[in-house]
Amino acid sequence: MATCLVVSEIRDNQLKNVNWEAFTAARQLAEQLGLTPAAVLLGSGVEGLAEAPARYGMERTYVVDDARLANYSGDCYAAAVAEVARQTEAQVVLMAATAMGKDLLPRVAYRLGTTTAQDVIQFRVENGEVIFTRPMFAGKVWAEVKVTGSPVVATLRPKMFAPEEKAVAGQVEKLSVELPEPLAVVEEVKASGGGKLDVTEADIVVSGGRGLKGPENWHLIEELAELLGAATGASRAVVDAGWRPHGEQVGQTGKTVAPTLYIAIGISGAIQHQAGMSSSKYIVAINKDPDAPIFKIADYGIVGDLFEVVPALIEEIKKLKQQD
Amino acid sequence: MNVAVCMKRTPDTTAKIQIASDQTSLVEEGINWIINPYDEFAIEEGLRVVEKHGGEVTLICLGPAEAEKTIREGLAMGAHKAIRLDAAQVPADPRVTARALAEVLKEGNYDLILFGKQAIDDDHAQVASLVATELNLPCVNVVVKLELDPENGRGTAEREIEGGHERVSFPLPAIISAQRGLNEPRYRSLKGIMAAKKKPIEVKTASLEDSQLAVLKYAYPPAKKPGRIVGEGKEAVPELVRLLREEAKVL
Incomplete structure (x- = not known):
């Protein structure tokens, strides 16, 4: 057998x-x-x-x-x-x-x-x-x-x-098998930030980039993610700037994700970022630059100021949740 | 501490990768080669370890003579010497690479062997584990924090897992693969670049076994359908939500 x-x-x-x-x-x-x-x-x-x-x-x-x-x-x-x-x-x-x-x-x-x-x-x-x-x-x-x-x-x-x-x-x-004496031993498993969903495991990922202008605006990403039951991701620029931990970085030198829905907010979508998320089933992009490369692969793009668009999106989804 | 860092040269992250007409090889012409970004974290960590505990960092790189330019960049960061395992090409099978590296590593009497967590070209993410298995050494992969206690011959590492970290304790010698976040690699100073020119690169023949991973064909990923703009500004939000709900059925 x-x-x-x-x-x-x-x-x-x-x-x-x-x-x-x-x-x-x-x-x-x-x-x-x-x-x-x-x-x-x-x-x-x-x-x-x-x-x-x-x-x-x-x-x-x-x-x-x-x-x-x-x-x-x-x-x-x-x-x-x-x-x-x-x-x-x-x-x-x-x-x-x-x-x-x-x-x-x-x-x-x-x-x-x-x-x-x-x-x-x-x-x-x-x-x-x-x-x-x-x-x-x-x-x-x-x-x-x-x-x-x-x-x-x-x-x-x-x-x-x-x-x-x-x-x-x-x-x-x-089955019983003979186990060796382990060389390296896991002494502790630490869950990060309140057991948040990992970006590679989530069905929906909300990612933020430099367009957010500063870590003080990250709450927009978190609010939308929470509403959708999504994990939060970040572009390399944002991680390099120290706004977000490395574990959230999506892209060639970060994590590769393939969620059902990927929402890129204020992310221009350089080739290195696309490498980490382009196999997502649906991609939404919100960016004020109509020439941002992310729009070339976005199923649904909105050109506009994310500080207006994202709060409107949060309100619209809240309305939807109330109807359901 | 006698530290070895296994490094690879890879195309830079912005390189456009072209498939050759035979469909089983890639075009190398015009490629800008760099130290694999994760290996830079490994080199930096090796340098920090010897700065703290004394010792030397030896770079080990399997590749063709042209890779020496990239090896010199690692030496310019501060590594003391290098060994190039001569091979016209890096094997497609990570097992073959690992066995060739293990043969050299076991001669070097290293206390710590560092790798990048994966090479950004073939993305195998396993050579460190394979070398460790061959040499029967402890191995911790995807490490974002490393603490060593050479006097007691032990170390502790934190490795990234989904939604958290594992804290792993191990005896030295050990193998560690570096993840982004472990450190911030230093810039190569002019002095470092000048010094690197005089540092020794020993060349050894790589003993390469038969591959057990056959590459049958390379292809470009299927093109994504062209992007679509729903609208401009917050006025477009209701339409976006409608599409996500009715067309994509994701809300």
């Missing part, structure tokens, strides 16, 4: 939403390759989560439960996943390309003697082989690649694979 194995991401003893995308992709790939779609859960006290993967078509769920896996450890997690991959004859190993996924799967691949296609956005099967598309140069070029080693290992960029429920009668199996 060879598997198409998905490593699940668990934080705070919850399966993160991004897993549903990875499970769905794994199920589709397993169907085309004739493999058993399977999930592996790692953690401490995570057995209660083991039923969830079957809702997304995972026929097997392997659970490795160990106190030493309570926090993420690249060393222990990689050893455990590599062992599960061996025991289940994994032909494909997948995980969401999150901070954890991008850290973990290359370590797993290395232990298994193969290599990782990192941060892929598409795949297809041709003559029984998986061909991945992965952006390079922050999306300026797409490369079609094939992992010729075995198993095939890849991380999947969040928000690029639509999750699809498809319940099966899954089997849960507990």
Whole structure:
């Protein structure tokens, strides 16, 4: 029984939403390759989560439960996943390309003697082989690649694979694996600013740029974001000026996001910024310069003074919420 | 502290990347090469570590002879010497790169090995992890804060994760990959640039294994449909909201 194995991401003893995308992709790939779609859960006290993967078509769920896996450890997690991959004859190993996924799967691949296609956005099967598309140069070029080693290992960029429920009668199996003494130990996981939604995880992102003129005007971005349940992002100029933390920067040297809706406010949209957000489904731009490059890729643009437009937008959305 | 910084030369962030007619290679002509921006954070951190604790910074770069111009820019920042692993091209498979680097790194007896968190050309974001696995060293990626205690042979790093940070403790020697925010890289002074001309760059042959990542084809991303202006000023807001609600169905 060879598997198409998905490593699940668990934080705070919850399966993160991004897993549903990875499970769905794994199920589709397993169907085309004739493999058993399977999930592996790692953690401490995570057995209660083991039923969830079957809702997304995972026929097997392997659970490795160990106190030493309570926090993420690249060393222990990689050893455990590599062992599960061996025991289940994994032909494909997948995980969401999150901070954890991008850290973990290359370590797993290395232990298994193969290599990782990192941060892929598409795949297809041709003559029984998986061909991945992965952006390079922050999306300026797409490369079609094939992992010729075995198993095939890849991380999947969040928000690029639509999750699809498809319940099966899954089997849960507990596996025990030998864990090494970890070299690096996570001592603390700190949530930033009141557990705010991360810009890479949000369905809606409201981003601000230099057009806001100063950090004292950032409340406009935050107010709109809060109203929409959105995360806040920032252009490089704003981060360099120290108005916003680095973790919010969207662009080539910041984060890459692909939300359903991206609202760029006072951002001119240099090529480096576009690299981080151009695969958003809908882009709204508000800028006073009609020649700003952001308007070339905006689905909906408003040319105007953001200090007038954004408050009007906030009012209009408030009205809408009251009607609903 | 004996510090190594693995650096790569990459096209600058504004470069227009052109695909060659064979569709499996990229045009290098006319490209302005820079130190990979994340590697600059790594070099800066290495310099700060030796300024505080003593020691030397060695740059290690896998690439062609032309990469020496970029290596000199790292030396101009203050790194003491460099090793260039000679290869006509940087391998497409990060595993191959990692194994070649590991071979040189294990000879160097380094207390700290720094990388950028990813190169802005191939965006693999994994060579540090692979080298660490090969050398059985602790590795913390995407680091925004680093504190070392060489006397006790330990360090602590904060790495960025979604919605927060992980604080990670590790023994030295260790491998760290740098994220924006770790520090502010210094400018190269004229004195630094002059001094860099005399600093040694040792050339070694890179031992490159067979690739397990085949690039079948490069393509440009599908063009986005041209932008559309809804209107001007706050008068356009009701129409924008209507479109977001009725056409895009996102509100």
